[in-house]
Amino acid sequence: MAKRMKPAEGAMTLAEMKEFAGFAAATQRYVRRSLDVGLDRDDAMIRWSRDVVEAASIRAQAQHYRRLPAIRALVPDDSGLESAEQMMAPLITLTAFDLGQGRLTSFSAYRFLYERLVGAQVRPWLPAAFCAASAMPHLHPELRRTLLQSISEAAATASGWSSREPAFFPYWVEKVDVTALPH
Secondary structure, rough: OOOOOOOHHHHHHHHHHHHHHHOHHHHHHHHHHHHHHHHHOOOOHHHOOOOOHHHHHHHHHHHHOOOHHHHHHHHOOOOOHHHHHHHHHHHHHHHHHHHOOOOOOOOOHHHHHHHOOOOOOHHHHHHHHHHHHHHHOOOOOOHHHHHHOOOOHHOOOOOOOOOOOOOOOOOOOOOHHHHHHOO
């Protein structure tokens, strides 16, 4: 028996789908690839590597993403600085890696990915991790500018965050030859 969604859940899922559809194709591809790597879906190397450079990038990503279970476990229940210290350093490092790949070019794309990789409980910490990683010297100055300008005042100064888990997790869909389908 299929689980029925409440109207609000369906509307939120649709909003998440629309947000994802608004990202550039390269960003969409990177988000799907990252979810495959980070959530251990399918074989990311077989599905996503088009050449040796991309294969090396996926291997590096898998190495960095080994920190995800620890980050998930360390996300604080409150906003106290003492409890944030252990989680923020690995979150910023992981964020810096992903931003350095050049495919997440806005806070909204970053937030979309990390809400799914880590979970809804990380939302309050994402603006700080994003800003810290966006300002790191390993990024080209123009990319730093683009990233830092992409975070809205509302996102940077929010007084509260939703605890609702994301519902839409984009994945790869094989192309279908419509001419081969029965009419």
